[in-house]
Amino acid sequence: MRQQLLGRLKLCQVLLHTSLFQVVADQSIAIRAERVEAEFKMMQYFDLSDDQFEKIVVAVGQRLFGAGLMGFDAGIDGGRDAKFKGTAELYPSAAAPWTGCTIIQAKHTNGITASFSDPAMCNVEKLTGIICDEIPKIKALYESGEAQNYLLVSNRKLSGVAEPKLVKLISDMTGLPVENIALAGTQQLDDWLELFPDAQASLSINPLQSPLIVSPDDLANTIEGFREAVQVAASDEDRSIPTPRTTLVEKNRLNNMTPEFETVLRKRYLELTADIRKFLADPINESFKASYQEAVEEFNLKIVAKRTDHDTFDDEVCSGRGQDRTLGPFVSDFPSIFACKQDMRPSERRDMRQKVW
Numbered sequence: 001m002r003q004q005l006l007g008r009l010k011l012c013q014v015l016l017h018t019s020l021f022q023v024v025a026d027q028s029i030a031i032r033a034e035r036v037e038a039e040f041k042m043m044q045y046f047d048l049s050d051d052q053f054e055k056i057v058v059a060v061g062q063r064l065f066g067a068g069l070m071g072f073d074a075g076i077d078g079g080r081d082a083k084f085k086g087t088a089e090l091y092p093s094a095a096a097p098w099t100g101c102t103i104i105q106a107k108h109t110n111g112i113t114a115s116f117s118d119p120a121m122c123n124v125e126k127l128t129g130i131i132c133d134e135i136p137k138i139k140a141l142y143e144s145g146e147a148q149n150y151l152l153v154s155n156r157k158l159s160g161v162a163e164p165k166l167v168k169l170i171s172d173m174t175g176l177p178v179e180n181i182a183l184a185g186t187q188q189l190d191d192w193l194e195l196f197p198d199a200q201a202s203l204s205i206n207p208l209q210s211p212l213i214v215s216p217d218d219l220a221n222t223i224e225g226f227r228e229a230v231q232v233a234a235s236d237e238d239r240s241i242p243t244p245r246t247t248l249v250e251k252n253r254l255n256n257m258t259p260e261f262e263t264v265l266r267k268r269y270l271e272l273t274a275d276i277r278k279f280l281a282d283p284i285n286e287s288f289k290a291s292y293q294e295a296v297e298e299f300n301l302k303i304v305a306k307r308t309d310h311d312t313f314d315d316e317v318c319s320g321r322g323q324d325r326t327l328g329p330f331v332s333d334f335p336s337i338f339a340c341k342q343d344m345r346p347s348e349r350r351d352m353r354q355k356v357w
Helices: 002-041 050-064 130-143 162-174 186-195 197-201 216-229 248-255 259-268 270-281 283-305 313-318 327-338 346-356
Strands: 070-074 080-085 101-107 149-154 181-184
Touching (some): 050 080, 050 101, 050 186, 050 197, 101 130, 130 149, 130 162, 162 181, 181 186, 186 197, 248 259, 270 283
Antiparallel strands (some): 070 080, 080 101
16 A cells, blocks of 8 residues: 555656646746747837838837827928927936926938947047037027927947947037936837837838838848859850840830830840849759849839839839938949859958948
């Protein structure tokens, strides 16, 4: 009898340990799933337009300051500021909130690795850059009593070294107290959106309304793989343009493409069609083909979405500003990528990719 009881006790212990292990495993899987979901929901700020980024700042600002926060309206000088008058609900904290009029500015960039330390944002020695350009206006608002606080939000990385230096610079040049000046970068934005999930849920952002941007990675990888597999050289094989399902004249009319633009495309790029088709048709290049098709699909959707914004197809394809990675630079340098030497070193390929984008 005693042996039976001991046997049952050991069995219970094994079952208990197994159950505990399963609970721990389930919790671990759940935690990993939550992390993956959080990463998936993280905003890709660089892939947004200026207006879309401003919507995010307003949604977060209304949770930090209050529903009375007014959105980004163009001022007399062309600047776009958001304003809040009164006592903030949560900023910088509920215990010691800002009071008076708060000026909020959103500075968006399409640069993936941009930071507040970039000279384009602020060159402390030369006193040039985005922040320095805004200082005269902030100073005028503070001296006239129209602003008591200033918050600058940008999708740039903000280090603990750069933040106090920039805040002190703004304070010295405007007269605003240091405690009434604040900067917020990508990490702070991510934290706010996690703290206020309803803010992100309230946003209505259409990806097709984002800037006409091509991610360089997919196309660059395809180009590098193509160059390593095929050496583009003059040969006797047929490099003629594939027979179109409609005439080129009719196709250009439908796309609103000018004859001059068509001539440049035909002369500089379409002779490579046969080589590219052969490269992508090879089963060994399936990964490159998938990246290429994804880029083409995204590009086609964005072209359709922005068709009404431009008079001609030429303007739509080559439009771009600032740090946008539009098709314009890619089109202008596309032949040089395929004309590079077969024995090009990896460092030279990286330089070429940087040149294109």
